[in-house]
Structure formats: structure tokens, C-alpha cells
Amino acid sequence: MTSDMNSxxxxxxxxxxxxxxxxxxxxRELDSVVRTDPAVSAEVDEALAAAAALQxxxxxxxxxxxxSSVLAAIASTPQERAVPATATLGGERQTTDGPSRVVSLDSxxxxxxxxxxxxxxxxxxxxxxxxxxxVVSDDGGSDPIAAVVEAPDATRRTLSGEIEQLTVIYSASxxxxxxxxxxxxxxxxxxxxxxxxxxxxxxxxxGIFRPDTDGRVSERFANVxxxxxxxxxxxxxxxxxxxxxxxxxxxx
Amino acid sequence: xxATAAVWMPRxxxxxxxxxxxxxxxxxxxxxxxxxxxxxxxxxxxxxxxLAGVVFGTVKRVLRDPAMSEExxxxxxxxxxxxxxxxxxDRASVSTWAVTMAxxxxxxxxxxxxxxRDRIERSGNLRPDEVASPDDTVVASIEAERVGRAVxxxxxxxxxxxxxxxxxxxSHGDIAELLDLPLGTVKGRVRLGLxxxxxxxxxxx
Numbered sequence: 001m002t003s004d005m006n007s008x009x010x011x012x013x014x015x016x017x018x019x020x021x022x023x024x025x026x027x028r029e030l031d032s033v034v035r036t037d038p039a040v041s042a043e044v045d046e047a048l049a050a051a052a053a054l055q056x057x058x059x060x061x062x063x064x065x066x067x068s069s070v071l072a073a074i075a076s077t078p079q080e081r082a083v084p085a086t087a088t089l090g091g092e093r094q095t096t097d098g099p100s101r102v103v104s105l106d107s108x109x110x111x112x113x114x115x116x117x118x119x120x121x122x123x124x125x126x127x128x129x130x131x132x133x134x135v136v137s138d139d140g141g142s143d144p145i146a147a148v149v150e151a152p153d154a155t156r157r158t159l160s161g162e163i164e165q166l167t168v169i170y171s172a173s174x175x176x177x178x179x180x181x182x183x184x185x186x187x188x189x190x191x192x193x194x195x196x197x198x199x200x201x202x203x204x205x206x207g208i209f210r211p212d213t214d215g216r217v218s219e220r221f222a223n224v225x226x227x228x229x230x231x232x233x234x235x236x237x238x239x240x241x242x243x244x245x246x247x248x249x250x251x252x
Numbered sequence: 253x254x255a256t257a258a259v260w261m262p263r264x265x266x267x268x269x270x271x272x273x274x275x276x277x278x279x280x281x282x283x284x285x286x287x288x289x290x291x292x293x294x295x296x297x298x299x300x301x302x303l304a305g306v307v308f309g310t311v312k313r314v315l316r317d318p319a320m321s322e323e324x325x326x327x328x329x330x331x332x333x334x335x336x337x338x339x340x341x342d343r344a345s346v347s348t349w350a351v352t353m354a355x356x357x358x359x360x361x362x363x364x365x366x367x368x369r370d371r372i373e374r375s376g377n378l379r380p381d382e383v384a385s386p387d388d389t390v391v392a393s394i395e396a397e398r399v400g401r402a403v404x405x406x407x408x409x410x411x412x413x414x415x416x417x418x419x420x421x422x423s424h425g426d427i428a429e430l431l432d433l434p435l436g437t438v439k440g441r442v443r444l445g446l447x448x449x450x451x452x453x454x455x456x457x
Contacts (some may be wrong), residue, residue: 012436015443019417019424020314020355045344046450047443052348053453054403054418055355057396059305060312062325067304070326071297074333079291186364189327213363239334 005033014044018051024212032143078239145220147171148178159231159250166217166233166250168195170226177224179209181217187235194236195221196244197229198251204229208240281346289336296333299346303329306347307354313421314358324361328354359423402452410445417442 013030016022022030034041148154151171159166166181179195187193187210195206206226209219233250234241281302287295307328312321332350339349403411412431416422422430424438431438 011443012439015424015439015446018446019442020352020357020359021423022356043447047446048352049344049348050446050449050453051355051418052345052351053399054414054449055310055313055351056306056347057399058309058313058419060309061305062308063318063322066308066322066325067297067300070300070329071293073326073330074293074296077330077334079289079333080335080337189330213360238330 005029010040010043014040014047017044018047023214024216024218028143028145028218080239144174144176144222145178145218148174148176148220149180157226157231157252159233159252161233161248161250163233163250165215168226168231168252172225172227174222175225176220176222177206177226179217179219179221181211181215183215184211184217186211186213186215190238191235192238192240193217193249194234194240194244196232196234197224197226198232203232203244205240205242208236282341285336285339285341285346288333289339299332300329303332303347303350307350310351310354310421311358313419314355314423315361316421320361320365321358324357325354328357331357358421362423398453399449402449405452406445406448410441410448413438413441414445414449 010030010033013022013026013033016026017030030044034044148171149169151174153173154169154171157168157170159168163181163184165183166179168177168179170177184193192208192210194208196203197206198204206224207219207221209217211217231252232244232248234244234246234248236245281299284295284299284302288299304325308321308325311324311328312318315321315324328350331353339346343349344352403414406414413427416427416430417424424435424442427433428435428438
């Protein structure tokens with residue numbers, strides 16, 4: 001190992017990875033080492049492969065009904081698009097569910113009783129990037145989340161509403177924002193949270209995020225500037241939605 | 253993760269196990285995954301047939317409860333479908349990817365719904381020497397035999413912990429309590445045991 005991290009700590013993280021017991025913080029810590037240390041990366045691979053080999057030896061056929069349930073479930077489950085090759089294997093923590101969409105909220109207002117006052121106060125100039133694809137990219141840094149959070153020009157906005165534990169940190173120099181939270185209500189696999197930029201009656205999806213089992217959120221979205229927009233968070237079906245599903249759970 | 257919870261998946265690396273030993277002489281899982289990545293649900297059905305046993309077995313060993321295991325196994329397969337684009341055959345075998353995801357999902361469910369005490373009670377107060385041997389309900393395969401031999405060659409203190417963790421499905425907290433060991437000792441033995449297994453299995457033909 002060539003990492004500066006204590007080797008005992010690295011061994012501990014590798015053991016937890018193989019056990020499936022990494023916390024979100026553990027994962028970020030290990031990911032930061034793996035990115036910069038090929039030897040550690042190799043050790044992680046080998047440990048996971050060994051653990052998987054052990055677990056494969058004791059297969060057990062599931063009830064036959066599971067097959068039809070699974071196939072029915074995937075029929076209504078959208079797939080993620082391909083992620084950038086440089087994306088971290090921390091998986092969902094660094095990805096979005098595909099191109100963002102620009103969606104008029106007019107129909108939402110009419111159909112679902114949308115509350116324009118919630119957003120009108122802070123709504124600003126017309127959002128002029130219709131159709132833009134907001135894609136999470138990885139800048140290859142050792143910790144892209146920390147790069148945003150600790151950037152000298154980072155600004156914070158605390159969201160309020162039904163969910164009060166979310167903060168959005170934006171850095172122009174990093175061209176990215178990070179959503180952080182603690183104690184955020186956990187959603188099951190049928191649902192996800194979705195972050196939107198709202199301006200002049202148009203909502204644009206930034207991406208989806210989910211808290212870990214302890215309610216922690218730490219998600220980075222690149223190529224997005226929220227400065228002139230209201231931020232809104234909704235709860236959506238797994239995979240996200242093309243338009244926000246009311247109510248808006250938090251906004252700022 | 254993610255998201256739910258953190259998802260730690262195998263990283264980019266050419267590794268001798270990145271083929272899929274469970275499939276001989278079945279279909280090529282990597283080819284199936286490529287079809288699944290393109291949204292082919294028929295290919296996914298075949299993939300399900302190939303992986304259902306290892307995914308359900310992995311989940312059930314951790315959760316014990318059959319109904320909950322079925323539910324979580326479904327979550328795993330839906331996640332496999334949803335995140336198929338992330339699979340890279342140069343990073344890991346399909347089955348390693350699936351098993352890693354299944355283990356993590358099951359652990360997430362334990363954290364969410366079961367107390368450690370409940371699980372220990374369900375495990376029936378097994379003594380360490382009563383841990384299932386590699387011969388129990390083993391899938392008859394060359395890999396199983398090879399893995400079983402490698403496990404048997406581990407120093408006893410590592411073998412017991414490895415079997416409890418990956419054959420019986422105990423968390424490291426469970427193991428520490430059952431064996432009356434510090435958590436750090438358990439994690440250390442898991443790490444050492446896996447490292448030795450990796451050497452033994454990786455060196456094998």
C-alpha cells in the first residue's frame with residue numbers, strides 16, 4: 001500500500017466493504033484512497049471477489065413466485081443511462097438518472113393544485129437553457145464532494161419545508177453543487193428524492209438522490225449553477241420523474 | 253446507496269476471477285449483461301435464472317427470514333436492472349457484482365428492521381464449532397469444492413470468522429458478540445482470511 005492512510009484503517013475498510021457494512025462516510029473514505037492508490041484498489045477487488053466466491057458456494061433457490069414478481073417490477077422500472085467512465089464506483093452517490101428535463105409547471109399547477117406562492121417569491125429570470133442535459137461528471141479529483149464543500153467560493157443554502165435537514169453547497173469554481181443532509185427520512189426502493197431548479201414556472205431536474213440507511217445524504221451534481229433559481233426537492237418514483245410530483249418537500 | 257446506502261462495488265481491475273465460475277456450462281453472463289444494458293428484458297429473465305440462487309442464498313443467510321429475503325432479493329434484481337449501465341466486465345464478474353450488491357442490500361435491511369439481538373437469537377445460539385461446514389447445502393460445483401478446500405486450510409481463528417461472516421451470514425458485530433471478541437479483532441480476521449483466500453484461489457488454475 002502506498003496510501004498515506006493508516007494501513008490498519010485501510011484493512012478495516014476493506015473488511016467492511018467485503019461484509020457489505022460500509023457506512024456512507026466509510027465508503028467515501030475508502031473511495032478516496034482507491035482513486036489514488038492502485039494497490040489498495042487491487043486489494044479491494046480481491047477481497048470482494050473472495051467474499052463473493054464464498055457466498056456463491058451456498059446458493060439457495062428462491063420461491064418460484066419471485067421470478068414473476070421481479071420481471072413484473074422491471075417492466076415498470078426505467079434503467080439508468082450509462083455513467084461517465086470516470087465516475088466513482090461509489091455508484092449512486094456520483095450519478096444521475098439520465099438527462100435532465102425541462103418541464104413546464106403550468107399543467108402541474110392546474111392538475112395538482114400547485115402552490116405558486118411557494119416558488120414565486122424567489123423565482124427569477126427565465127430559465128434559458130431549455131433542453132440542456134445536466135450530467136454528473138467526475139473531475140477526477142481525490143474527493144469531488146470535498147472539493148465543492150471546501151472550495152473558497154462555496155456558498156450554502158439551507159432548504160426548509162417538510163424536510164429541514166438539507167443543505168445545498170455550490171461552488172462556481174468547481175462548477176458543481178453538493179446536496180448534504182442528516183436525518184433525512186429514508187425512502188424505500190420504490191422511491192427517490194429529486195432535486196429541481198425552478199425559475200419562471202419551469203422546473204429542471206438536477207438529479208436524484210437517496211439518503212443512506214442512517215438518513216445521511218451526500219451527493220454531488222456537476223455542470224449546474226443554481227444561483228438564479230429556486231431549489232426544490234420532491235419525492236418521486238425510483239428513477240426519478242420528468243416533472244415534479246407535489247408536494248415540494250423542501251425549497252430555498 | 254444510496255443512496256441508499258453506500259454501494260461499494262468492485263473496481264476496475266483485471267482479476268483471474270472476473271470470469272463467472274457459476275455458469276459453466278450455462279450462458280455467458282457478460283453477454284447477457286450487455287443485452288440487459290440495452291434494455292432487453294428477455295435477457296434479464298435469463299440472467300435472473302442464472303443468478304437467482306446465489307442472490308437469494310446470499311440475502312437469506314444474512315436476513316434468516318424467508319419472506320424478507322424474498323423481498324430483498326427482488327430489490328437486488330430491480331437494482332441490477334436499473335443500474336445495469338454501471339456494470340463493466342473489466343471490473344468484476346457479473347456474479348461478483350450481484351453478490352456484492354445482494355450482501356450490501358441485506359445488511360441495509362438488517363440495519364433498518366432488525367436488531368442485532370433479534371438476529372443472534374434467531375441464529376439459535378450456535379457455538380462457533382457448529383458453524384455450517386462448507387459441505388452443508390453446497391452447490392455442487394468445481395468452484396465450491398475449491399473454495400471449500402481453501403477455507404479449510406485457513407488458520408482456525410480466521411476460518412471460523414470467515415465462515416460465520418460469509419457462509420452463515422453474520423455481521424461483524426454478531427460475530428464479535430458470539431465469540432466475545434473485540435470488533436477490531438473480527439474485522440482483522442476477516443481481512444486476513446480474505447487475503448489468504450484470495451491468494452489461494454487466485455493462484456489456482
